[in-house]
Amino acid sequence: MDIASKDLLQLYYYLKLTRHLEGRVTTLYRQGKILGGAWTSYGTEAISVGYSYALEKDDVIAPYFRDMGAYLVRGITPKRIMAHYLGKKTGVTGGKEGNVHVGDIKLGIFGYPSHLADNLPVAVGAALAFKIRGEKRVAAATTGDGGTSRGDFHEALNMASVFKVPAVFFCNNNKYAYSTPLTRQMAIKNVVERALAYAIPAEIVDGNDVVAVYTAAKKAYARAREGGGPTFIECKTMRMHGHSEHDSAKYVPKELLEEWKKKDPIINMEKYLLNNKIANQPGLDEVDKRVKQELVDAEEFAEKSPYPEGKEAIEGLYATPL
Numbered sequence: 001m002d003i004a005s006k007d008l009l010q011l012y013y014y015l016k017l018t019r020h021l022e023g024r025v026t027t028l029y030r031q032g033k034i035l036g037g038a039w040t041s042y043g044t045e046a047i048s049v050g051y052s053y054a055l056e057k058d059d060v061i062a063p064y065f066r067d068m069g070a071y072l073v074r075g076i077t078p079k080r081i082m083a084h085y086l087g088k089k090t091g092v093t094g095g096k097e098g099n100v101h102v103g104d105i106k107l108g109i110f111g112y113p114s115h116l117a118d119n120l121p122v123a124v125g126a127a128l129a130f131k132i133r134g135e136k137r138v139a140a141a142t143t144g145d146g147g148t149s150r151g152d153f154h155e156a157l158n159m160a161s162v163f164k165v166p167a168v169f170f171c172n173n174n175k176y177a178y179s180t181p182l183t184r185q186m187a188i189k190n191v192v193e194r195a196l197a198y199a200i201p202a203e204i205v206d207g208n209d210v211v212a213v214y215t216a217a218k219k220a221y222a223r224a225r226e227g228g229g230p231t232f233i234e235c236k237t238m239r240m241h242g243h244s245e246h247d248s249a250k251y252v253p254k255e256l257l258e259e260w261k262k263k264d265p266i267i268n269m270e271k272y273l274l275n276n277k278i279a280n281q282p283g284l285d286e287v288d289k290r291v292k293q294e295l296v297d298a299e300e301f302a303e304k305s306p307y308p309e310g311k312e313a314i315e316g317l318y319a320t321p322l
């Protein structure tokens with residue numbers, strides 16, 4: 001697939017933005033400035049950036065908690081995210097939520113019910129609606145490997161397949177579900193086998209290669225739009241930090257982390273851009289500088305923003321029909 005240079009550079013920009021934003025959030029968490037917890041997608045950013053960048057504006061996503069890249073790509077600004085983490089009124093949830101259960105329906109992002117595949121039935125419902133209305137839109141949803149062991153995952157895939165809805169599922173297979181390694185949560189080798197059992201076409205991609213994720217996603221979305229039904233894409237990667245920043249992840253063998261450090265998605269993309277002469281080193285440094293400045297501005301905006309007032313706690317809790 002031919003990808004325009006401008007899109008490849010944007011993919012790189014979003015990888016860097018996600019990495020630095022979550023890095024800064026982690027620092028703020030350690031300083032005690034974050035009101036809730038800090039879950040990051042460190043080392044797996046290529047999945048959320050790749051699958052979301054391949055979508056069209058009218059499509060929707062039902063993300064999970066390691067999808068910061070998708071929030072950014074779809075237009076939740078770093079300012080709103082920073083303000084969210086600091087519990088401010090200008091944050092994504094107006095200061096109501098202190099974790100990463102965020103969404104913005106105006107940007108086609110469903111706020112998710114839980115971290116563990118409950119978002120997949122939501123995507124299937126949206127996709128079924130698109131199909132019934134004859135709209136060429138797609139719903140994308142993600143889950144971790146652990147989430148694929150839960151009932152919601154299986155119900156969603158079964159229904160998506162039976163009704164042939166335009167939904168595309170991504171698995172961020174980062175080898176651990178909290179402290180449980182893959183081998184303790186499933187007896188199969190590859191998660192794709194679960195999708196194949198529902199007669200859903202499935203593919204394994206390198207989850208640390210943003211171009212591979214983007215390309216597989218584009219193909220699956222095109223098929224879904226043409227009435228070809230759902231696809232499942234297993235993105236193999238490694239969770240490089242703890243489950244959350246409170247977790248030192250001592251249960252993960254050091255050698256495994258060392259091995260995957262060499263496959264870092266940002267380093268991969270830099271090599272790709274340099275080798276294919278799409279960018280030079282000063283160009284990449286410029287992106288880094290731009291991203292860091294954007295985050296300084298975002299943090300300043302968040303710091304200066306007010307906290308919500310008490311009475312706002314009960315406002316906006318229920319959906320207003322669009």
Ligand SMILES: Cc1ncc(C[n+]2csc(CCOP(=O)(O)OP(=O)(O)O)c2C)c(N)n1
Pocket residue numbers: 066114115116143144145146147148172174175176177178239243
């Ligand atoms: C029903 C339910 N059980 C447990 C939790 C706590 N929890 C949140 S995420 C998670 C592990 C998720 O693992 P996985 O699906 O592999 O995603 P990963 O963290 O690896 O990205 C757990 C146990 C929860 N949020 N909801």
